[in-house]
Amino acid sequence: METFGDLIAADDVLLFVNAAITATGQREFHSDAGAQRLSLDFLHAYMLGNYRDLYAGVLALDINDHNAALIIRRLLESAAVAGVEQRRSEGRLIAGRLALLPPQRVYGLFGALRRAGVNNRRTRALLRDWLSARPDLAFDAVKYRSGLKAALRHAHLAPGDGEIGTFLFAPLSRAHYDTPVLETWRRAHFEQAALYELPYTVAEGFAARHGVPRKVFLERIAPRLTRGEALRLQEAARAQGPAAARALRTDLSRMPLTRLAGYVLSLPAEERVERREELNGALRTAARRVAGVHRGTWGRVTAVLDDSFSSYGSGVKRRRPLTVALACHYLLGALAGDYRGLWTSGRGDALLAHPVGPTPLGERVLDALETGPDRLVIVSDGWDNAPPGLAAEVLRVWRTRLDTARRTSVVHLNPVYDAADFDVRRLAASVPTAGIRDAEDLPALVEIAQFAEGRTGLAELKAYLDARAARLTEGSAR
Template identity: 70%
Template structure:
């Protein structure tokens, strides 16, 4: 009897953990097609608190999985705000996971996490050490001082980090120095009076100075183009066009981001650029497939391009972009592949959110291909007719294929706030949340745990493997970052010691002072 209770408790724990993992992958607290933003936030807040209180070690280990940045930041903040609930061993493990995840997050997300800790008045020694270590590992704090000036200043004050030297002077004593040896800091100082200096700054900062100086948009974009990142160039490509004479190499873009860009183009432009866009999507998918390309055998996919795949105003076309990216990734993974869109369309490049969701009919079409794997990418709302997909999958699994010759997985890109999980099609089919199409292979692996054939020990072993792999990878990345940081500092020191550069800085400083006097 005791063993039965323990098994039942393990089953509940496994379900709770998988519930949270699905939410952490898909939910961002933003409005979805079927639920409002406040419902999303309330549901997500409950899950975070429930799992943190009942399964704190697992809650921290989720940082090693492919969860989205929104939930990664929230887990980090929650762990640091409730440090008194952890024992010493848990604190050590959490500290390693937090440091590794912070290193993998975009800097703006990290500064947002630090701001949340400041708002929560969390300023203990452990938290300050984590923040100082992250700042010390940054390859170029001068870039952060220019691009995230207010955020960096707040973190430095909150952690009692003086940031000695000209960086501290730039942040806390502006206007006191006539010049800075770092070219970015000095460019920021000069940009208030010199138009030429704004083209030495990051794009987002230069935009503000260009508006202040009244620089025409077309001329500004043409001159700043060499300093733009790929994503910035992609976002402004429709505006710049032939004006800048620059193009973005789409083949190096992440798969889901590239799919979002493709779907943002008018269908006429997609038709004209068919060869370029298709080649870019296939190259990105092949890169995401890695060594597993061509190893999945016969694969069929049911891909949802119904009206609900539009998402919402804040997550525009996100579910459809995941389906489009999954299409090209499955094509790369499969030996032979067949796609079945809910609209009945045959041209993936021309998909658009349209019509009902006849998932049941498309599942039947896909099973007729006799695949080894069937992958369904859908928000789980089957309405033409309602419930047909679940019934088809039930009959297939229980009567037609009880030996499970065909592996079936449902990947859902939309969090269901009312159900505290992603919506499922059938109890017999494993379902996992997905946010980025490039994570498909890893999520198919974790979906096996939702089927109920593996228990909590196997799930914990899987989390341990992922945690160890994550920490090892981040350790190697930190070594590479430290080497790059040393090289960068050596180059900076050499540049600052060159007489010509000092003369140039003095000349620029005189021009800025003259400009200030003229104003």
């Protein structure tokens, strides 16, 4: 039998998971960056101090990279207070999560540990193992030179290749490198042609040094761009003319769903209309890929999707809430046997979605329930304001008077962290709310929502975290 303390612990963990999925310490529509960071720092300190094992276990969930790095840093900073078995378990979780983080995030993490004076044996071992698993350390030496150099110094490690050590600490002391990428970097100092063989972030600095016009540089560097870099540069390329824009046009068929949705929303409405067939096809293909074996198995699904003005997000997270809603729209269409998406603006063309107007969630929830769905999914930041509180009242009456047998499953997915409440904003006590960062996580978040609904307790939550941790550490070992 669970105690009152167990219920509090389960609630605290779920609250922290929502924050770790959505919060990045950056400005949101309703709160500034300072409030976001302060709120998030408090949650991390609270979880570490009260539920260390559960705090570490959250690394196995689909939290964002910012919070994964914060958890790893705090665990390593406080290693002295952990028991032997705790350190062993945490080490496996940290190693598994480091393998999933982007390299620039890992180098940034070890830089933060260096500045904090954290240099215990476990930290050095984790860094050594992570570096030994890197597929091309010479490439890292070129692309992340300062980060790699600082990490090696901090952990008292020597690079395995003598050329890499020379490159990092005395790069121009050699007249020739046998390693191709290092030699290309050396030649780029005096040969313009060589810079186009380097990674974009490195080549950009050499292009500025050589005075290469931006238009020429973008056209010639295009084959070296990663898919993400090409998408980020699309808007800048359009300003440089049609030739540069065509050079950066990328194959959308293999793009991740949420990133693809963000790209679509960055395009002018005229271009979306002009490329409607291509964009719709790419989004549906990406959604079907995410749905996998669950495609068409969710029965009748109706979604209420927030495209109000607050879905713009902020200057540093432009259109992020709307991006998640658009990606969820296509994914739910793939998961459902029968699907209907209702936007708060009343718009019927999802491809032309843009942030506009108030948030009449209550009206849209009423419309959605009238369709008699098996599942109702609400994707919104939770600021119901036209009129305020209507959605909560509609959902309360629906649960307590009209659907006491719970024939319709209702879940609220919120892409925005509310710093004032230390959680994502909820619509109603009777409806489970989960934070969401990427639409790809939607099926797993609906699974987590069962814990937020109070149908399961701390023991089941711990078992779920243990299962996810085992999956993470097994994947890392492979």
